[in-house]
Amino acid sequence: MHDPRIDKLAHVLVHYATAIKSGQLVRISGSLLSEPLVIALYQEIIQAGAHPIVRLTSDTCQELFLRHAREVQLDFVDPLALHEIETLDCTINIWADENTKALSGIHPDRQARVSNARKPILETFLQRSANQELRWVGTQFPTQASAQDAEMSLHDYEHFVFTAGLLHLDNPAAAWKKIHEKQQRVCDFLDEAHEIRFMTPQGTDLKLGIEGRRWINCSGHENFPDGEVFTGPIETATEGVVHYSFPAVHGGREVSQIRLEFREGKVINASAEKGEPFLLKMIDQDAGASCLGEIAIGTNYSITQYTKNTLFDEKIGGTIHAALGAAYPESGGNNQSALHWDMVCDLRNGGTIEVDGRVISENGVFLDGSWPQP
Numbered sequence: 001m002h003d004p005r006i007d008k009l010a011h012v013l014v015h016y017a018t019a020i021k022s023g024q025l026v027r028i029s030g031s032l033l034s035e036p037l038v039i040a041l042y043q044e045i046i047q048a049g050a051h052p053i054v055r056l057t058s059d060t061c062q063e064l065f066l067r068h069a070r071e072v073q074l075d076f077v078d079p080l081a082l083h084e085i086e087t088l089d090c091t092i093n094i095w096a097d098e099n100t101k102a103l104s105g106i107h108p109d110r111q112a113r114v115s116n117a118r119k120p121i122l123e124t125f126l127q128r129s130a131n132q133e134l135r136w137v138g139t140q141f142p143t144q145a146s147a148q149d150a151e152m153s154l155h156d157y158e159h160f161v162f163t164a165g166l167l168h169l170d171n172p173a174a175a176w177k178k179i180h181e182k183q184q185r186v187c188d189f190l191d192e193a194h195e196i197r198f199m200t201p202q203g204t205d206l207k208l209g210i211e212g213r214r215w216i217n218c219s220g221h222e223n224f225p226d227g228e229v230f231t232g233p234i235e236t237a238t239e240g241v242v243h244y245s246f247p248a249v250h251g252g253r254e255v256s257q258i259r260l261e262f263r264e265g266k267v268i269n270a271s272a273e274k275g276e277p278f279l280l281k282m283i284d285q286d287a288g289a290s291c292l293g294e295i296a297i298g299t300n301y302s303i304t305q306y307t308k309n310t311l312f313d314e315k316i317g318g319t320i321h322a323a324l325g326a327a328y329p330e331s332g333g334n335n336q337s338a339l340h341w342d343m344v345c346d347l348r349n350g351g352t353i354e355v356d357g358r359v360i361s362e363n364g365v366f367l368d369g370s371w372p373q374p
Contacts, residue, residue, distance in 0.1 A: 002036070005162045008172070009139070009224075010040035012165070014048055016173040017137040017224050018090050022049030027084060029055045030094030034141040037094055050090075059098045066106045066114065074113045077120055085124045088134060095311065096141035100149055103252025108281035111251045112338075116285060119338040122326065129222075130329035139165075139224045140311050150307035164303050164312060165225040173220075179227065180219035182372045183299055186229050187215040193355045195237075196295070198320055200351040202243050206262070206322070208295050209237025213332040218296075227300025227315040227372070232333015236265040238292050242322055245346035246306045246313060253278045254308070258343060260324075266290050267324070283324065288337030293327035296320060297353070297361075298344075299372040310342050317374060318348040318364020 014020050026045050030038050038054060045052040065073070085091075103111070128134035140146065140161055147157035166172040190196070194211040198204055213231045220226040239262055247256035255275030260267050267290040272279050283290050301317030314321040325340040327333025347353065348364035360367055365374060 003158070005158075005167050006036050007040050008167050009162070009165065010037060010044045012167070012172050012220075013041065013092060013137055013139060013224060014044040016176065017221050018092065018135045020045060020048050020050050020090055020135075024050040024089035025087065026050050026052050027055060027088050027091040028052055028094070029057065029091065030141065031057050031059060031096045031098065033098055033143050034094040034096035037096075037139075037141050041092060059102050063102050063106070066103060066110055069110075071113075074110060075117045077117055081118075082121050082124065085121055085128065085134070090135040093136070093138040094141050095138065095309075096143050097145045098143065100145045100249070100308070101252060101254075104254075106252070108253075108278045112281055112285040115251075115338040119286075122338060122340075123336065126326060126329055135221075137220075137222055137224055138311065140309065146307075146309060149309065150305075152307075160307070161225075161312075164300065164315075165220075166302070176220040176226070179299075179372065180217055182370065183217045183219060183227075183229055185368070186297070186299075186366070186371050187217050189360075190215040190229065190231070190355065195356055197354040198242070198345065198347070198351065199354070200243070200245075200345065200347060201349070202245065203259070204240075204242045204345055204351070206238070206240040206242045208239075208292070209234035210295070214330065216328065216331055223311060223315070225300060225303070225312070225315065227303070227317070228296045228298050228321075230294050230296030230328075230331065232327035232329075232331040232335065233292055233295050234265070235291055235333075235335050238262040238265045242343075242345055244343045245319075246344045247274070247308065248341065248343040249308055249310065250282065250341045251278075255279050262292070265292070282339055282341060285339060286337050288335045289325050289339040291324070291335045291337075292322050293325045293333055293335040293337065293340060294321070294323035294331075294342070296323075296342075301372065301374040306344075310344075313344050314342050316344070316346075317372065318346070318351075318361075320345050320347060320353075 257273035261269040325337035353361035
């Protein structure tokens with residue numbers, strides 16, 4: 001039986017998230033499991049008068065490549081993939097894993113090597129996006145694998161995913177526009193700030209220089225669902241310790257109880273209870289991987305539980321995420337890396353946010369009632 005929420009999601013992605021126009025070249029990327037949403041998107045894009053192209057990927061092929069490719073193949077930069085990123089007007093990426101642990105047996109050196117090889121593609125993507133030449137959005141299609149990670153049935157996980165995007169409402173786009181207005185008040189305040197500090201009873205005490213950086217309002221135009229404000233911190237002005245509350249998942253690997261210590265913007269100590277060798281290899285892959293490229297505050301209070309899916313976990317209202325690696329140029333961040341790894345710290349149990357010495361959030365709730373609230 002066809003789920004009408006898929007059609008609703010496709011409509012929101014095409015007409016609100018990316019605002020696709022007639023004549024634009026639009027790529028739909030997804031796995032074989034995401035075909036119902038791919039078809040719904042294809043139809044919406046055709047009706048909008050744009051030109052859709054479809055790229056379906058295979059988790060099995062990705063695993064085979066990483067496991068068996070020779071060094072020259074790992075280092076290869078696909079000229080067609082680079083040309084697409086240089087040419088597209090919009091790309092819609094659908095995450096729909098068949099097995100979220102499929103790459104857990106791949107040696108970290110091989111994953112880091114592929115990541116470095118594809119750095120020109122990532123840099124082109126980030127720069128064109130910052131210049132507003134390329135629109136993009138990423139979204140989740142519910143699968144059994146993701147439901148299992150979240151410890152839910154597929155039925156419950158589908159409800160979770162679609163509700164997080166406000167698709168249960170008659171007019172989701174109107175609701176996201178209201179969220180945008182509240183988040184913009186946070187951005188306007190933080191744009192004038194010099195320093196931001198995060199503290200938790202669990203051991204986080206992290207200061208970041210943000211003077212002159214721009215805070216970006218994320219309200220469903222690049223991630224869907226959304227709900228965060230972020231910037232790229234000053235590259236040499238991160239000091240202190242962050243203890244991440246939830247396991248961080250990257251490249252099919254799960255790393256838990258991560259603790260990072262920063263001095264003058266760089267990681268000087270890194271540890272984890274699980275997956276530490278992988279963490280250290282990712283941090284060591286290039287000069288920018290040991291520096292924060294993003295600091296963000298989650299504002300989506302309709303997401304309340306950890307699901308081992310970064311798209312949702314980093315948006316949880318009352319959390320922050322500090323991402324190692326590449327900065328988004330539109331924020332003013334300059335850090336360059338083949339890595340961009342979001343890791344989440346929960347502030348809802350005694351955490352605070354201070355801006356230039358003034359407390360603006362306690363226990364994951366903004367003190368200004370006109371900002372996003374539970």
